Amino acid sequence: MVEVTLRSVRNFILKSISTSFPSGKLSVILGPNGAGKTTLLKVIAGLVDYEGSVCFDGECVDELPPYERGVSYVPQSNALFANMTVWDNIAFGLRIRGFNEEYTRKKVKELIEMFSLGSVAHRYPVTLSGGEARKVALARALAVDPKVLLLDEPFTNLDVETRAAVEQEVMMTVKKLGRTVLLVTHTIEKAVVNAEKLHILWGGELLFSGRLSELSTEVLPEDVRYWLGSIIEVDGFYHDEGLCYAEVNGFKIPVTCVREVRRFRKVLIPAAAVKICRKGWLKGKVVSTGRSRTYFRVSVRLGDAVIYAITPIQLKSGEVVSLRISEAIPLGD
Amino acid sequence: MRRLQVLISLGTFLLLWELVTELGPIPRALVPSLTDVVSVFMSSSSVYLIAVNYGLTALRAFSGFVLGLAGGIGLGVLFSIRSMHNYIQPVATLFFAVPSVAWVPILIVWIGIKEFELPVAASFLCSFPPALYGMINALRTVDREQVDVAMVLGARPQTIFTRIVLPQALLKIIPLIKTEAVMAWKTVFVTEMIALSSGLGYLAMVYATTIEMSSLIAVVLVLALTTLAIVQVFDLIERRFSSRWVGESRWLRSPLGL
Numbered sequence: 001m002v003e004v005t006l007r008s009v010r011n012f013i014l015k016s017i018s019t020s021f022p023s024g025k026l027s028v029i030l031g032p033n034g035a036g037k038t039t040l041l042k043v044i045a046g047l048v049d050y051e052g053s054v055c056f057d058g059e060c061v062d063e064l065p066p067y068e069r070g071v072s073y074v075p076q077s078n079a080l081f082a083n084m085t086v087w088d089n090i091a092f093g094l095r096i097r098g099f100n101e102e103y104t105r106k107k108v109k110e111l112i113e114m115f116s117l118g119s120v121a122h123r124y125p126v127t128l129s130g131g132e133a134r135k136v137a138l139a140r141a142l143a144v145d146p147k148v149l150l151l152d153e154p155f156t157n158l159d160v161e162t163r164a165a166v167e168q169e170v171m172m173t174v175k176k177l178g179r180t181v182l183l184v185t186h187t188i189e190k191a192v193v194n195a196e197k198l199h200i201l202w203g204g205e206l207l208f209s210g211r212l213s214e215l216s217t218e219v220l221p222e223d224v225r226y227w228l229g230s231i232i233e234v235d236g237f238y239h240d241e242g243l244c245y246a247e248v249n250g251f252k253i254p255v256t257c258v259r260e261v262r263r264f265r266k267v268l269i270p271a272a273a274v275k276i277c278r279k280g281w282l283k284g285k286v287v288s289t290g291r292s293r294t295y296f297r298v299s300v301r302l303g304d305a306v307i308y309a310i311t312p313i314q315l316k317s318g319e320v321v322s323l324r325i326s327e328a329i330p331l332g333d
Numbered sequence: 334m335r336r337l338q339v340l341i342s343l344g345t346f347l348l349l350w351e352l353v354t355e356l357g358p359i360p361r362a363l364v365p366s367l368t369d370v371v372s373v374f375m376s377s378s379s380v381y382l383i384a385v386n387y388g389l390t391a392l393r394a395f396s397g398f399v400l401g402l403a404g405g406i407g408l409g410v411l412f413s414i415r416s417m418h419n420y421i422q423p424v425a426t427l428f429f430a431v432p433s434v435a436w437v438p439i440l441i442v443w444i445g446i447k448e449f450e451l452p453v454a455a456s457f458l459c460s461f462p463p464a465l466y467g468m469i470n471a472l473r474t475v476d477r478e479q480v481d482v483a484m485v486l487g488a489r490p491q492t493i494f495t496r497i498v499l500p501q502a503l504l505k506i507i508p509l510i511k512t513e514a515v516m517a518w519k520t521v522f523v524t525e526m527i528a529l530s531s532g533l534g535y536l537a538m539v540y541a542t543t544i545e546m547s548s549l550i551a552v553v554l555v556l557a558l559t560t561l562a563i564v565q566v567f568d569l570i571e572r573r574f575s576s577r578w579v580g581e582s583r584w585l586r587s588p589l590g591l
Contacts, residue, residue: 047481067487079478083500093486144486 002148002180004044006052012039013204021148021197023057024178026171028192030185031201032227037184038076040201041150044182045073056147067097069148072141076153078133080125086136087112087121093144111139115169131162138169142177149173151183188228188270188329193258200224212331213266217308222290225308226297229270231331232305237262246328249303251282255328264330273326274309276300280322286315365547373551382536387555390533393449394521397456398514404457405464406506410499412465413472422469428462433520437527446528452521459517460510467509471502504574511567515560522556 002021006014014036021027029037042048046066053060054069061069072093080089090111094104112121115135120128128136134154141149154170155163171194174181185192192198198215200208202224208215217225234246237255244257246267255267276298284300284307291297295310300323307323315321347367353359354366361369373379412421436458444451475498483493525534533552540549 042481045481045485047484066481066485069485071485073482073485075478075482077476077478079476079482081479081483081497083497083504092483092488096483096487096492140482140486 001057002044002182003055004040004052006043006050008052009036009039009043009048009050012036012048014039014043015204017052017206019199019206019209021180021182023180024174025196026174026181026183026194027197027199028183028185028195029199029201030188030192030228032186034203035186035201036204037186037201038152041073041152041182041184044148045069045071045150047073070146071148071150072144072146073150074134074137074141074152074154076156078125078137080128080133080136080140082125085122085124086117086128089125089136090140090143092140097144107143111143115139129162130158131165134158134162134166135169138166138173142173142179146179148180148182151181153184153186155185156187188268193256193329193331200228215268215331222297223292226271226290226292226310229268229273230299230306230308231266231268232307233265234267237264237330244330246330248305251302253282253325253328255330258330266331267328268331269307269325269328271308271310273328274300274307275324275326276309276311276313276315277322277324280324282323282325283320284323286317286319286321289315289317362544363546365550369547370550370554373547379548379551383533383552383555386531386533386536387559389531390452390518390521390525391559393452393532394456394518397453397458397521398460398517400453401457401460401517402464402510405461405466406468406503409465409468409472413469414494418469418473422466425462425466425469428458429466431462433459433516434523437520437524440524441528448529448531451528452524452532455520455524456517459520460513463509463513464506467506468502471505472498474505475501507567507571507574511564511571514563514567518560518563519556 001023004017004019004021006017008014008016013034017040029040031037039048043050043052044054046054046061046064046069053062055061056070066073081092084092087108090108091104094107099107112118115138117132117135117139120132120136125133125136138151138154151170155166158166170181170183173179183195192212195212197210198208198212199206200215200220202221207220207224215231217228217231220228232248234248234253235250236247238245238247239257244255246253246255248267253267253269258264282302284302286298287301287306288299289296291314292310295312296314298309298311298315298321300307300309300321302323307325309323351367354361354364354369373383408421412418433455437455440451440454440458444454479497479501480493483497488496521532522534522537525532526538527534529535533556537549537552537556540546540552
């Protein structure tokens with residue numbers, strides 16, 4: 001268990017926070033840009049000054065330098081060492097820690113095979129694709145056998161296919177190697193569904209910490225609701241020609257396909273996944289409208305459910321609109 | 334294909350030069366033909382004279398350049414480690430902005446017309462400010478996240494500096510050093526023209542005074558070929574040490590594309 005109790009972090013937005021992350025499981029820290037997610041990871045890694053405590057399985061590591069905390073950190077940019085080959089990047093931590101060359105070679109080879117990096121092992125980072133670079137950064141982080149793996153936005157700037165592959169690698173790392181993984185993201189994605197615990201950070205404050213099934217957007221501030229989206233109960237899930245759908249009040253909504261989708265009871269419909277259209281078969285009535293700096297907020301009643309959306313068009317309450325939902329996320333077991 | 338284009342371009346120029354000066358209305362006393370210039374390199378006394386003075390110019394330029402480079406890089410590292418770069422950088426920027434040749438009259442007053450010290454000081458001032466300025470900037474702009482990752486992986490500050498920060502900072506200043514190496518060479522030439530009684534620049538002035546145009550153009554040709562050689566050497570260094578780190582496309586080929 002990773003326990004974090006923060007009073008303040010100098011020069012950063014992060015405020016007083018107290019939370020924990022379960023051992024050997026995936027925890028997701030969700031929040032928009034500038035919410036303090038990366039800072040929280042850096043606090044755990046010991047890379048920024050803070051007041052408070054960070055404890056791993058009851059042992060507090062506040063006085064320890066980053067390399068003695070038993071963590072590994074993969075930043076959003078991957079931060080591969082540009083002057084070293086893929087092999088040397090992965091071997092870096094082992095060599096620095098004084099492991100002998102034979103062990104280093106064996107370990108690096110193992111990781112290169114695990115992440116299918118054999119064809120690029122002797123290339124320099126500049127020649128790698130986004131997905132390859134991300135895998136190298138993951139392999140380098142795992143080489144030193146960390147107790148806790150800190151991943152900062154590991155799925156951004158990747159195409160759909162590569163993203164799916166990296167998601168799979170992360171999940172495999174959690175399951176196969178039993179690592180505690182803390183993953184930071186600003187978008188709701190498949191990894192969120194697989195998380196044991198979800199943390200929502202907003203403006204440096206921890207708004208939610210718990211299992212995904214316990215999340216209810218109604219208790220969140222309006223700003224957060226329109227960023228996160230709406231959570232609604234579903235009547236059921238079904239597959240159709242390889243795609244997954246949820247049935248809500250007789251309506252069919254496309255959802256992300258996850259294993260055992262039928263056991264889920266709710267879906268999260270991200271506000272960004274909802275488009276307001278003039279024509280379409282999914283019709284609802286505008287129940288409230290609002291305005292933020294760059295767009296309009298609308299909540300639309302769809303049967304018993306209320307869907308939050310953002311739109312560039314100003315709408316009036318009571319207006320009937322059509323909705324197009326690109327993809328909802330199944331929630332809760 | 335590229336080499337063929339270079340050969341065609343140069344060959345056409347040399348042919349036109351020869352034809353225009355041999356057959357055209359321009360007096361050969363002012364613009365000698367290609368064969369006139371080549372004949373200078375056939376004369377052992379001319380070659381000896383050019384070689385001796387070339388050696389002097391090269392020694393002066395190289396000594397000052399290396400001293401400036403070592404001093405600039407060393408101080409740049411020191412100031413960055415001691416977090417003094419914010420105080421030093423504005424001054425380094427100011428010195429960097431002064432054209433190298435502008436130092437020559439100032440140095441004549443300060444040092445006097447000394448055959449070795451004056452050109453070496455001029456060459457030093459070509460490489461020292463840019464090396465210092467470049468090094469401070471390069472060290473400040475090294476990716477902070479790489480440093481964070483290295484720290485988490487177990488590297489101590491000294492190791493991070495020598496294994497990650499310094500190689501990447503040096504890589505960033507190579508293009509700047511290349512420009513300044515050429516500038517040092519040219520500045521020593523100009524210093525010799527203005528103030529000294531030896532070196533290629535002095536020789537050029539002598540030939541100009543006596544209107545020995547073939548010899549003068551031969552000296553200018555040596556000056557130009559050396560400039561190209563310097564660019565070529567730095568291109569090789571860039572390709573050998575850094576193109577694989579930052580990608581081939583960033584590096585421009587030398588003017589001759591060799």
